[in-house]
Amino acid sequence: MDDLMDDLMDGECECGLLRRIIEETLAPVVMLDERLRYLYVNPAWVRVSGVPAAAYLGRPLGEVLPDVSWPDDVLLKVLEDGQPREATFTGTTRVPSHLGRRLWRGVFHRLKTRDRGLAVCGIGVEVSNLGRYLDDLENAHQRLALLDLAATRIGTTLDIETTCTELADFLAPSMADVAAVGTVEDEFCGTPAPGMLRLRKTALSAPQELRWHLRHLGGPDEYLDLPRTSVTRRCMDTGRPWLGNLATDELIEKVTVDPERVRIFRAAGVHSVLVVPLPTAGRCVGVVILGRAGASAPFSEDDVVTAQGLAGRAAVAIDSARRYTREHTMALELQRALLSEPGSPHAGVEVATRYLPSGRSALVGGDWYDSLALPGGRTLLVMGDVMGHGFQAAVTMSQYRSLLRTVAASDMPVDDILGEVDRRVAHIGLDRVATCLLVLMDPQAGICTAASAGHLPPLAVHPGGTSEMLWLPAGPPLGAELGDYESVTVPTEPGTVLLLYTDGLVEQRGTDIDTRLRALTELQLPTESPLEAMLDALLARLAHGAHEDDVALLAARQRPN
The missing domain is CATH 3.30.450.40 (GAF domain)
Known part of the structure; x- marks a missing residue:
C-alpha cells in the first residue's frame, strides 16, 4: 500500500504533505483498480468500517462489506470517461451505530498510475444525520x-x-x-x-x-x-x-x-x-x-x-x-310526549296528524300541532314551529303550546289570540320566536277563519282532489313583540280537507320554496279516503328520503252528518 501511495504521489509532494492529509483526514478515502478491487483504504475508512486495511487489498468492492450498497455503475463511468461524479452509498458496517443504516455522499475521480494503469479514488463524507433528518421531515x-x-x-x-x-x-x-x-x-x-x-x-x-x-x-x-x-x-x-x-x-x-x-x-x-x-x-x-x-x-x-x-x-x-x-333522544321523547296528547276536536271534525323527525344531520326541532274544541261546535287547529333545534327548542315549544291553549280558551278571534300570545311571550321572556298558524273551523256556518304569525299558508283540498293555498296576510312571528295580525274567512264545502304543515315538508336545499308549494297544490290527494291514508299518500309523493328539517302535519275534515 505504501508503494501505491508513493507511485501516485511521485513528483507531486516530496515532503509527504499529501500523504499526511489522506492518512490523517476524517473523511473516508478508498482507491480501486479498473476491476473495482481495493488498492488502498485510509485509516478513516478503517475506523468507520471496522475492517483492517490489509483485509481490503485485492478484494472486490462488494465482498468486504456486503451490507453496503456501492454505486458500481457510477464508478465504471468515471473509469471510462475520466469525468468526476458524485454518488450516494448506504448500508451498515461492522461498527455498530445508533443511526442504523448509514448514508455517505462521495465524489469519485479517475487516477493514472505509472505502472498500474487506471484507478478510481473516492472521498466520502457521512450524511446519516442529514438523511435521518430528511426522513423524519418526510414522515x-x-x-x-x-x-x-x-x-x-x-x-x-x-x-x-x-x-x-x-x-x-x-x-x-x-x-x-x-x-x-x-x-x-x-x-x-x-x-x-x-x-x-x-x-x-x-x-x-x-x-x-x-x-x-x-x-x-x-x-x-x-x-x-x-x-x-x-x-x-x-x-x-x-x-x-x-x-x-x-x-x-x-x-x-x-x-x-x-x-x-x-x-x-x-x-x-x-x-x-x-x-x-x-x-x-x-x-x-x-x-x-x-x-x-x-x-x-x-x-x-x-x-x-x-x-x-x-x-x-x-x-x-x-x-x-x-x-x-x-x-x-331527550328532545324527541319530550316532543312525542307532548304531541301524543293533542287536544280533542269536536265530534263533528275528523283530525289526523303526522310528525317525522329530521334526518340524522340535524337536531330535533320545535314543531308542534294541536286541535282544540271551542264553544258553538267550532274547532281550533294549531300548527307552530319554534326557531332552532335541540332540547331547548322542544322545551320552548311546550311553553308556547301551553300558552296558546290558555289564551284560546278565552274564545277570542284568531287574530286576537295571536296578538295576546305575542304579548305574553314578551312578558314571560321566552328567548325564541315561533311561527304559528291558527285555523278556526266552523262546520255549522260552513266557513273557516285563519290567521298567520309568519307561518306557511294552509292547503285546502277539495272533494275530487283539487287543491289551493289559502293565502293569508303574513304577520310577524310570535315573540317578536310586533303584533298586528289579520284574519281571513273563507267558505268551506263539506268534504274539504284543511292541511296545516311546517316548513320541513316544502323546504328543500337548492329548490325555490314557491316551486315546492306549487308542487304541493298540484298533488291529486284522495280526499274520499281516511285522513291517515291521505297523509301517507302526501308523504310518499312529496317527502322523499331523509328530510333536512322536522315535518309536522295536521289534516282536518268535517265528518259527514
Missing part, C-alpha cells in the same frame, strides 16, 4: 397528510356507530391490518361485575382474508367487560398508549382478556398490537386496538404518535355524536 409530512385526510373521512355524521366504523375503516389499511373500536357503554342491559368497565364492540375492519379468521372475535355478546388489570383498561385510565411488537401470547391475552381471542388473533397472523385510548377533555370515550399481521412490519414510534393524533380527533367526533344522540 412528519406524511403524518400531517394522514391527519388532514382523516378529518374528511371520520366524523361525517352525528351517529356513533358510523363514526366508529369510519375510524376503523380508515386505520385499516392505512396504519394496520386489523382495527377494532370499542366505546364506553353508559347504558346497557345487565350489570357488569364490580370493578369492571363495560365496552361496546362498535366497529371492526380488516381485509377479507383476515376477516374470515376474525369472524368469531366478537363472540355472542356485543359487550366486553375489562378488569383493572387489563392492558386496555390501563390505557383508558391513564390516557397513554400501549405497544406490543412481536408480542407473546401472554401479552396479547392481557389485551384481549380471553385465551380464545388470543387463538383467533394468532390464526389471523397478528404478531404486533397497538392499543390507543380515545380521550376527551372530560373522560375517555373508548379505545382503538390495532394489529399488524403476516409480513407487515411491527409498529414504529412514528406509528404510535400518528395513531394518537388520529384517536384524539376521532374521540372528539365520537363524543359529539354521543352528546348529540343523548340530546336528540
Whole structure:
C-alpha cells in the first residue's frame, strides 16, 4: 500500500504533505483498480468500517462489506470517461451505530498510475444525520397528510356507530391490518361485575382474508367487560398508549382478556398490537386496538404518535355524536310526549296528524300541532314551529303550546289570540320566536277563519282532489313583540280537507320554496279516503328520503252528518 501511495504521489509532494492529509483526514478515502478491487483504504475508512486495511487489498468492492450498497455503475463511468461524479452509498458496517443504516455522499475521480494503469479514488463524507433528518421531515409530512385526510373521512355524521366504523375503516389499511373500536357503554342491559368497565364492540375492519379468521372475535355478546388489570383498561385510565411488537401470547391475552381471542388473533397472523385510548377533555370515550399481521412490519414510534393524533380527533367526533344522540333522544321523547296528547276536536271534525323527525344531520326541532274544541261546535287547529333545534327548542315549544291553549280558551278571534300570545311571550321572556298558524273551523256556518304569525299558508283540498293555498296576510312571528295580525274567512264545502304543515315538508336545499308549494297544490290527494291514508299518500309523493328539517302535519275534515 505504501508503494501505491508513493507511485501516485511521485513528483507531486516530496515532503509527504499529501500523504499526511489522506492518512490523517476524517473523511473516508478508498482507491480501486479498473476491476473495482481495493488498492488502498485510509485509516478513516478503517475506523468507520471496522475492517483492517490489509483485509481490503485485492478484494472486490462488494465482498468486504456486503451490507453496503456501492454505486458500481457510477464508478465504471468515471473509469471510462475520466469525468468526476458524485454518488450516494448506504448500508451498515461492522461498527455498530445508533443511526442504523448509514448514508455517505462521495465524489469519485479517475487516477493514472505509472505502472498500474487506471484507478478510481473516492472521498466520502457521512450524511446519516442529514438523511435521518430528511426522513423524519418526510414522515412528519406524511403524518400531517394522514391527519388532514382523516378529518374528511371520520366524523361525517352525528351517529356513533358510523363514526366508529369510519375510524376503523380508515386505520385499516392505512396504519394496520386489523382495527377494532370499542366505546364506553353508559347504558346497557345487565350489570357488569364490580370493578369492571363495560365496552361496546362498535366497529371492526380488516381485509377479507383476515376477516374470515376474525369472524368469531366478537363472540355472542356485543359487550366486553375489562378488569383493572387489563392492558386496555390501563390505557383508558391513564390516557397513554400501549405497544406490543412481536408480542407473546401472554401479552396479547392481557389485551384481549380471553385465551380464545388470543387463538383467533394468532390464526389471523397478528404478531404486533397497538392499543390507543380515545380521550376527551372530560373522560375517555373508548379505545382503538390495532394489529399488524403476516409480513407487515411491527409498529414504529412514528406509528404510535400518528395513531394518537388520529384517536384524539376521532374521540372528539365520537363524543359529539354521543352528546348529540343523548340530546336528540331527550328532545324527541319530550316532543312525542307532548304531541301524543293533542287536544280533542269536536265530534263533528275528523283530525289526523303526522310528525317525522329530521334526518340524522340535524337536531330535533320545535314543531308542534294541536286541535282544540271551542264553544258553538267550532274547532281550533294549531300548527307552530319554534326557531332552532335541540332540547331547548322542544322545551320552548311546550311553553308556547301551553300558552296558546290558555289564551284560546278565552274564545277570542284568531287574530286576537295571536296578538295576546305575542304579548305574553314578551312578558314571560321566552328567548325564541315561533311561527304559528291558527285555523278556526266552523262546520255549522260552513266557513273557516285563519290567521298567520309568519307561518306557511294552509292547503285546502277539495272533494275530487283539487287543491289551493289559502293565502293569508303574513304577520310577524310570535315573540317578536310586533303584533298586528289579520284574519281571513273563507267558505268551506263539506268534504274539504284543511292541511296545516311546517316548513320541513316544502323546504328543500337548492329548490325555490314557491316551486315546492306549487308542487304541493298540484298533488291529486284522495280526499274520499281516511285522513291517515291521505297523509301517507302526501308523504310518499312529496317527502322523499331523509328530510333536512322536522315535518309536522295536521289534516282536518268535517265528518259527514
